[in-house]
Amino acid sequence: MIKYIVRRVIQAIPVLFGITIVVYAILLAAPGGPTAKFAQNPRITLEMKEDFKRAWGLDQPVPVQYCRWMGFCNKLVDDKVLGILPAPAAFIGPDGWLNAFPASLSGATNGVLHGDFGFSIATGELVNRSISRAALPTLILAGTALFVWLVVAILMGVYAAIHRYSLFDQAATVFAYVGYAMPTFWLGIMLIFLFSGPGLNILPAGGMTETRVSPPFGSDDYWVYFGANTLDAILDIGKHLILPVITLVVVNIAGDSRYVRASMLEALGQDYVRTAKAKGLPGRTVTFKHALRNAMLPVVTNIGLEIPFLFTGAIVTETIYSWPGIGRLTILSVNNFDYPVLMGVLLISATIVVLANLLADVAYAVVDPRITF
């Protein structure tokens, strides 16, 4: 098992490496770039633009920039081969070892290999800090969404399978079809109209906390406030979570409840379920211990593959509800051509995709004792 996990992680490394190359190429091949925002500003001269580019290392050829960003190349060495590729000397770190080696040997701290994603071009802040500040709100949102999604989808699917062709089952079918066809952002807008519009104003339309009462989430003041009024603060966040979570999970519930239903129906038709019933076991035990456990096998894999969608969904949900998470950070950075932040966000989300796939396989083995690696 452990051997299998290690092998999968090692296999994932070239894929992640490939992703960074693809995305870096896309980002840097684009016209405009970080200096585009100065185009309308008459006070910025051409020299200032050049200085800006030099200061951020944007004047270097793309391969050199990529090499430095990854941490293979020394930031202070400008030598090049053929005009665009980093020279061998650039791979040597300040202390003489290869720049890619750990900082204790090479003396280099730049690049992803050393855990440094660089600085945000738009704000000048460390990318690591921007991302870690936005990570907690997204984890809260995505975690709650995942929980609601799994519980509702499984309960709906199981109930619909047991009461096949009942009114509930048919309603669930319609819900599944429509929910699956519904764009997340449209649902978000309509929910705001319904629950925080002029008509029925009972839920907050956006934000993470009640700004009139609490300091902005994540600030030092907030944690002081949180310590003093823990229950209020949690309830406040909970209230702000309701609409975003519904928006985020409807599509997934629509798809997965059908999946659970189909899988459950198959399990209920098996011989061992009939045997269990014939032995006189109570219906609940048969359903949940015998049928559901087996029905979960394909579902687990499917859910693992869908977890990354929470991330894409978060981009739009966080924009609609001004949730201060990774999704909104992404939109802001896309707007500002903020490469370092975008690369950081992308690498992290790609890692999540790879890990979720791995998790799905491992979970499969845990649920199904027949499978050994």
Place this chain on the structure above:
Amino acid sequence: MSESVPSQSAIEAERLRRAEEAGEDYEIGLVSLSQWQLAWRKFRGHRLALVGLAIIATLVILALVGPIFFPYDFATIPVPDKIVYEGRSPSLDHLFGETGGLQRDVFRLVVNGARTSLFIGFSSMFIGVTIGTIVGSVAGYLGGFVDNLLMRIVDVMLSLPLLFVILVASRFFGNGSVVLIVVIFGLFSWMGVSRLVRSQFLSIREREFVEAARAVGVRDRRIIFRHILPNAISPIVVAASLIVAGNIIGEAFVSFLGFGVSPMTPTWGNILSNALTFIPLGNWWWPMFPGVAIILTVLAVNFIGDGLRDALDPRSRA
């Protein structure tokens, strides 16, 4: 009134009956249907798929003909009889109501948006399916190193959070033109198809008729496109329908966030994006109708996909 002439089949039936009575041998004529006729016959039996087809047909006609009767021009600002900032709710004059601000007719916007959105959905699907089919065929037919390389590229592309990359690409390369959005979506929707086609090729290329073709010296290109591909077509068709649905939602998503088609060209996503700023005024009809249009389209395409899956599956002959 003249005597009704007995139909051809009635004459035939009568002839058969007499032949049987006389104890003669007789032949039974079998009507043979082509594969596509069989598929259509089964597709017809799928009620939801027919509903889907009707919806899509209506929308396509609306998208083609509608803008002729309801032309939309960004620079033309409507002159309402009464100025209401948040717009007016649906009425006989404005079936879908009026937008806030300039009080444009929402029906007009939705009809013109249908043209752009459907165009983007279908044409990006064509690009995606073409690339996917070519990559999948080459990988599946040649195998070995080429296969490995192409499939690793697919792995990398599939590990990307696609909408995120599309978002970035649209913002960085797009200039609001529809064609660019089509190309971007096309370039990012071929991976699923290529995997499907590859797996089909892997099994079909081992079959006897391919071996026979190779034995008589048919060239690789002809084997791929004339002998194997037609046999692999059904899963491609089903996948294509799903790509259309996905790309229509995807385009709406990107335009909604303001990185897609220029706001001057109406698409369903653009209309929604504009509506977002007016939420506090409570004009629900503005985002409602383009959203319903998206849902109807995607539902219809999914139904058609289901119908096609049943109709084209050779294992379930009706």
